[in-house]
Amino acid sequence: DAGIxxxxxxxxxxxxxxxxxRCHQTENHRYMYWYRQDPGHGLRLIHYSYGVKDTDKxxxxxxxxxxxxxxxxxxxxxxxxxxxxxxxxxxxxSEWGTSGVTGELFFGEGSxxxxx
Amino acid sequence: AQSVTQLGSHVSVSEGALVLLRCNYSSSVPxxxxxxxxxxxxxxxxxxxxxxxxxxxxxxxxxxxxxxxSETSFHLTKPSAHMSDAAEYFCAVxxxxxxxxxxxxxxxxxxx
Numbered sequence: 762d763a764g765i766x767x768x769x770x771x772x773x774x775x776x777x778x779x780x781x782x783r784c785h786q787t788e789n790h791r792y793m794y795w796y797r798q799d800p801g802h803g804l805r806l807i808h809y810s811y812g813v814k815d816t817d818k819x820x821x822x823x824x825x826x827x828x829x830x831x832x833x834x835x836x837x838x839x840x841x842x843x844x845x846x847x848x849x850x851x852x853x854x855s856e857w858g859t860s861g862v863t864g865e866l867f868f869g870e871g872s873x874x875x876x877x
Numbered sequence: 878a879q880s881v882t883q884l885g886s887h888v889s890v891s892e893g894a895l896v897l898l899r900c901n902y903s904s905s906v907p908x909x910x911x912x913x914x915x916x917x918x919x920x921x922x923x924x925x926x927x928x929x930x931x932x933x934x935x936x937x938x939x940x941x942x943x944x945x946x947s948e949t950s951f952h953l954t955k956p957s958a959h960m961s962d963a964a965e966y967f968c969a970v971x972x973x974x975x976x977x978x979x980x981x982x983x984x985x986x987x988x989x
Binding site: 765792794796801802803804805806809811819851853855864865866867868869870871 | 886909911913918919920921922923926967969971974975976977978979980981982
């Protein structure tokens with residue numbers, strides 16, 4: 762199994778509070794991703810990173826920010842949580858960019874966030 | 878633009894019957910294609926992937942998928958369903974290899 766740890770695994774918070782989810786990898790992969798999973802929508806990309814301090818937006822990035830100060834850590838922050846951000850959040854990593862690698866995604870176990 | 882359509886959000890099959898989960902993709906270039914499986918309260922696991930080699934791809938747990946360019950399809954099959962196959966299945970496409978787009982998923986129920 763790919764070494765991906767997400768924390769916290771479960772969190773309940775109130776509208777308007779800041780929330781940070783952490784993804785930690787031990788694989789030294791270049792690419793890291795944050796997805797959210799919602800019924801009827803599958804997985805949608807929030808942000809991704811292609812290196813330390815190199816990040817880009819995905820299809821549902823509004824209301825979210827990310828940071829990557831170290832290769833192994835990718836943080837997702839909700840500056841002011843809203844009920845529409847209640848979801849299951851998955852971190853994923855990929856070794857895309859390594860010569861000869863086609864780069865499938867490896868997923869963490871998910872973080873379930875409830876915003877009341 | 879890349880996109881994936883999975884026909885049938887819920888599929889039920891009898892144990893021992895053929896499993897067929899449909900995936901059609903849209904891509905402007907030859908894509909990479911993937912099937913993932915998700916068991917309850919877990920992350921996604923790779924079942925198989927197509928990366929422009931053989932068009933018939935074999936994966937884990939007896940699953941396979943065939944890339945058909947003319948039909949822009951990548952349907953997932955398994956000859957004989959097992960109770961342990963009950964899960965949610967996601968098809969995904971990537972053009973560049975660094976961004977992935979997922980379908981909305983198909984929930985597979987296996988009836989004893």
